[in-house]
Amino acid sequence: MKKILVANRGEIAIRVMKTAQKMGIKTVAVYSTADRNAPHVRFADEAVWIGESPSNQSYLLGSKIIEVAKELNVDAIHPGYGFLSENAEFAQEAERNGIIFIGPKAKAIEIMGSKLAAKDAVMKYNIPMVPGVDHAIIDIDEAKRTATTIGFPILIKASAGGGGKGMRVVEKENDFESQMNRAISEAVAAFGDGSVFIEKYVAFSRHIEIQIMADSHGNVLYLFERECSIQRRHQKVIEEAPSSVLSPETRKKMGEAAVLVAKSCDYLGAGTVEFLYDENDNFYFLEMNTRLQVEHPVTELISGVDLVEMQIRVARGEALAIKQEDLEIKGHAMELRVYAEDPMNDFLPSVGHLDVYQLPVGEGVRVDNGFEQGMDIPIYYDPMLSKLITYGKTREESIQLMLKAIDGYKIEGVQTTLPFGKFVFEHEAFRSGHFDTNFVKKYYNGDVLKNQKAKEAEIAALIALKQYFEDQKILRLPN
Structure with missing residues (x-):
């Protein structure tokens, strides 16, 4: 495998390219008109325009992308997540044209792409279902x-x-x-x-997902769990690994159940099996995502593996180099998705110009980023700017690093989910681990942040006034 085309944009395109380059593999970027000056275009070895800004005229044009791949003698396509990543037809078309699809086979995508077909496939394994x-x-x-x-x-x-x-x-x-x-x-x-x-509807549940990796030699690993219960509109905003509520016994049971789900559809590559977990230590199969997840970095940090590298190796026919007993959890990782959304106005998209865009740095801080200062945020795509990930020896350390890193972001021109993230990481329910998927409904509304902002502005004004009077005293001192 000498050349990979990344059929995506933004932070995930750069994330995949970094690993490919580390492995000595050349990379090809594709881009729409809106993304012609995007960082992922410059980061790749080669870049090709594939269409106008709307995704159905560019990033969703599977045949066009395969055409580009053939013209540039590409060996494999990595779909990232979103767009064509769970499109069985695209995976099939790539294979028909002699291009490796870095992901599962079309049949597995089809089965797991329908929630009902997925439930049907795993039923024979006696995996609990809602x-x-x-x-x-x-x-x-x-x-x-x-x-x-x-x-x-x-x-x-x-x-x-x-x-x-x-x-x-x-x-x-x-x-x-x-x-x-x-x-x-x-x-x-x-x-x-x-x-x-x-x-x-399981009212007081946690959303727990298990990362799996399967090769073409019959080996399937589970790389522990991610806690994804902090959600708005049923979509994740904050994730962590490991979960603060799973016992080692439940973790093992869920991991083994996830492996059986993978086996039920002859799975290949990276996938995620999602479960609901209730207050009585019961878990229920929800669905399987047949791709790399947005939140994969927290798993990489606690397990010490590069999931994209594993995807590439498995796609080129290699057997997994590690066994289940080699894997262990080390430390704790948190992730905040930094969206261009207004958390004070029902998380509505906040498109605009990034007048200021500076990222936090420091030990234990990782930012997977797809934007830079001076760019416009296109209205055509998901409004995620970057992902802020922190890693510490303990959950408490990871939270503290996260709060410091949030303060280290400097963004002007658009509203973001950073203040919401700060609210969650400071909240007692989150810090204690006693929360569920109803966290936002129970504890949060936009007024909370508005009041907080008003208080901060008041304090800032008082400090400025005090400083003014101090300065006046100095000015009045006799010579």
């Missing part, structure tokens, strides 16, 4: 009967996708019909498929 239906529903009357049988609160979920789209929690029967209609229309808009399914 009570619910085992088929897609579009008919509202049937859905209502099912919901009543399961018992409220229930969760409506789009069968064809994730990322919180087409997902609705319904607390009572009266709200069911309107929420069902909204879930279906969201699912159609996001995935072109309105089928949904219904399952019991």
